[in-house]
Amino acid sequence: MWTESSEVAWNKRYGEEAPRIDPVHAQFMLHRSVRHFAEDLLSKETVQSLIACAQSASTSSNLQLYSIISVADPGRRAQLAELCANQAHVLRAPLFLAFFADHYRVKQAGTAVGEQCSGLDYNEFYTMAVIDASLAAERLVCAAEASGLGVCYIGALRNNPQGVADFFELPPGVVGLFGLCVGVPAINKDASLKPRIGQSSVYFEEKYRSSGLGDYDLRMSNFYDQEGMKGDVTWSMRSGRRVGESFLTGREALLPFLHKQGMDSR
Amino acid sequence: MWTESSEVAWNKRYGEEAPRIDPVHAQFMLHRSVRHFAEDLLSKETVQSLIACAQSASTSSNLQLYSIISVADPGRRAQLAELCANQAHVLRAPLFLAFFADHYRVKQAGTAVGEQCSGLDYNEFYTMAVIDASLAAERLVCAAEASGLGVCYIGALRNNPQGVADFFELPPGVVGLFGLCVGVPAINKDASLKPRIGQSSVYFEEKYRSSGLGDYDLRMSNFYDQEGMKGDVTWSMRSGRRVGESFLTGREALLPFLHKQGMDSR
Numbered sequence: 289m290w291t292e293s294s295e296v297a298w299n300k301r302y303g304e305e306a307p308r309i310d311p312v313h314a315q316f317m318l319h320r321s322v323r324h325f326a327e328d329l330l331s332k333e334t335v336q337s338l339i340a341c342a343q344s345a346s347t348s349s350n351l352q353l354y355s356i357i358s359v360a361d362p363g364r365r366a367q368l369a370e371l372c373a374n375q376a377h378v379l380r381a382p383l384f385l386a387f388f389a390d391h392y393r394v395k396q397a398g399t400a401v402g403e404q405c406s407g408l409d410y411n412e413f414y415t416m417a418v419i420d421a422s423l424a425a426e427r428l429v430c431a432a433e434a435s436g437l438g439v440c441y442i443g444a445l446r447n448n449p450q451g452v453a454d455f456f457e458l459p460p461g462v463v464g465l466f467g468l469c470v471g472v473p474a475i476n477k478d479a480s481l482k483p484r485i486g487q488s489s490v491y492f493e494e495k496y497r498s499s500g501l502g503d504y505d506l507r508m509s510n511f512y513d514q515e516g517m518k519g520d521v522t523w524s525m526r527s528g529r530r531v532g533e534s535f536l537t538g539r540e541a542l543l544p545f546l547h548k549q550g551m552d553s554r
Numbered sequence: 555m556w557t558e559s560s561e562v563a564w565n566k567r568y569g570e571e572a573p574r575i576d577p578v579h580a581q582f583m584l585h586r587s588v589r590h591f592a593e594d595l596l597s598k599e600t601v602q603s604l605i606a607c608a609q610s611a612s613t614s615s616n617l618q619l620y621s622i623i624s625v626a627d628p629g630r631r632a633q634l635a636e637l638c639a640n641q642a643h644v645l646r647a648p649l650f651l652a653f654f655a656d657h658y659r660v661k662q663a664g665t666a667v668g669e670q671c672s673g674l675d676y677n678e679f680y681t682m683a684v685i686d687a688s689l690a691a692e693r694l695v696c697a698a699e700a701s702g703l704g705v706c707y708i709g710a711l712r713n714n715p716q717g718v719a720d721f722f723e724l725p726p727g728v729v730g731l732f733g734l735c736v737g738v739p740a741i742n743k744d745a746s747l748k749p750r751i752g753q754s755s756v757y758f759e760e761k762y763r764s765s766g767l768g769d770y771d772l773r774m775s776n777f778y779d780q781e782g783m784k785g786d787v788t789w790s791m792r793s794g795r796r797v798g799e800s801f802l803t804g805r806e807a808l809l810p811f812l813h814k815q816g817m818d819s820r
Contacts, residue, residue, distance in 0.1 A: 298606060309603045316607040316697035337575045339757045340564060341582040343750040345692060348709045349796050350789070352751055357758045364760060388762075391797075393755065397767055398794020407799045411809035411818065412712065415684060419709075419732065422688030426611060429689075430696040431582035443614045443685075446678065457761045466685065484609040485618055489659065491605045492623045494630060495723045496654075501663055523616070528664020530615050531657075533673045543677035543820055552677065552818070554809060 290318040292481070300481040303507045315434060320479040322438025323377040325471030330383050330437075338470075341431035342424040353413070354421035355390040357456055358383065364455075371451050372444040372467060373537065381469030386445060386452075387425050389417035391461035391551060408461065414552040421465050432470055438479075442467030447538040449545035460550050463542075480515060483507045556584040558747070566747040569773045581700060586745040588704025589643040591737030596649045596703075604736075607697035608690040619679070620687035621656040623722055624649065630721075637717050638710040638733060639803065647735030652711060652718075653691050655683035657727035657817060674727065680818040687731050698736055704745075708733030713804040715811035726816050729808075746781060749773045 294314035298306030301317065330338075339356065347353070359368055369378040378384060391408045398405040407413060429439050445452060445467045452464040484490075486502045505522035512518060529535065546552040560580035564572030567583065596604075605622065613619070625634055635644040644650060657674045664671040673679060695705050711718060711733040718730040750756075752768040771788035778784060795801065812818040
């Protein structure tokens with residue numbers, strides 16, 4: 289779908305010359321969030337095929353601790369957009385999928401055959417479910433992009449955990465993690481490849497090394513300028529503020545909600 | 555790498571005839587865990603390229619809340635295998651990567667410019683970091699598989715959170731999530747495609763529906779038989795037992811360790 293070579297992708301990610309790269313990796317380096325879509329709906333077969341890709345991801349002990357729900361009804365899409373910080377692409381994406389950590393299914397199955405399932409309230413099984421759901425989602429995303437579709441993750445699905453639970457009629461043991469907008473990208477709305485922190489600050493050999501950010505603040509300031517965002521800000525300033533308490537936008541309710549669902553309490 | 559068609563993959567996953575599938579999706583349906591590798595090491599360029607794929611995954615607000623560490627030293631690989639339930643493939647995989655949820659990097663950067671970063675102890679930012687790390691890992695896995703490599707995730711990296719922290723010399727705000735064995739699959743050790751729960755039990759439209767497991771217990775019993783595993787057990791029995799307290803294998807220490815690291819405490 290995107291046409292840059294892996295060398296160009298590398299240069300945009302890291303602001304430096306690329307090493308010799310396996311050309312088959314290029315398609316995986318070219319991800320960018322797509323928020324403007326053509327109107328084409330996806331066929332039922334395409335959705336089934338994408339779900340099969342999601343379900344083909346690794347899942348710890350084959351427990352499959354996640355569920356996926358699509359929202360197509362226009363009235364419900366409008367309600368959902370309101371729950372997700374009023375993002376227009378939640379309203380307009382041809383396909384919207386929500387991903388959930390799900391302990392309910394395995395607990396139903398296990399208790400039906402006399403098992404206690406008494407470990408599910410440990411953080412371990414919350415962590416496992418979040419990993420399972422995320423692996424499934426990203427495999428679906430890679431498959432979608434390989435077939436010419438674009439996507440945008442919606443973390444704002446966590447802004448109102450109880451509202452989302454009511455909206456989807458979630459049973460105990462289930463919590464919304466993120467949404468995913470999927471569709472054919474609109475022409476002439478090509479999103480930019482975003483620079484990433486240099487590899488030496490994210491990838492280490494043998495042991496953790498704290499190695500600062502290199503030139504990343506500078507590269508991101510240039511990127512903000514180029515994209516018409518406020519250029520007087522660095523990644524450090526933006527991100528430091530983003531992880532402050534005042535930007536939780538409702539997500540401070542996540543842990544109390546998890547406890548209510550019987551998750552992550554010990 | 556794997557040669558089944560998407561129709562064959564669908565049939566093995568779901569035990570039924572495939573619908574019309576986009577052939578480009580086949581490679582994403584064919585994942586299976588690989589635990590036996592040829593001895594070929596991966597070149598430095600291949601590893602760099604895979605890390606670039608990982609870093610090209612979506613990351614919430616571009617915060618990039620994860621780190622990746624490779625372990626190559628044979629003595630350290632042996633220690634690590636001990637920490638990970640003595641799995642032989644941890645010892646023998648040509649490349650071993652560990653994935654971490656990482657609040658440390660953003661906190662260092664944010665506090666250096668005078669930000670408080672006071673939200674990081676909320677569950678929200680733990681959840682965000684687990685999602686970030688998992689999306690990065692699965693994009694790397696899809697890229698690796700596309701270029702002929704095989705992988706196996708190692709959840710046992712969570713069996714001893716403090717031991718893993720000591721091993722990698724982790725600072726506060728960092729926790730090990732899972733490992734990943736990567737390499738060229740050994741010939742004649744072809745792992746089987748594992749059946750998954752039917753789509754109607756995992757994927758819903760509009761609202762959560764509890765719809766049982768369909769024929770999954772039966773399909774998995776047949777699979778266990780075929781693989782020479784104990785056939786007198788169903789997925790429900792196996793999984794119900796697996797989520798009991800007696801199978802936590804050290805992972806009950808995860809939440810106390812997270813609290814110690816300043817994570818997931820409110």
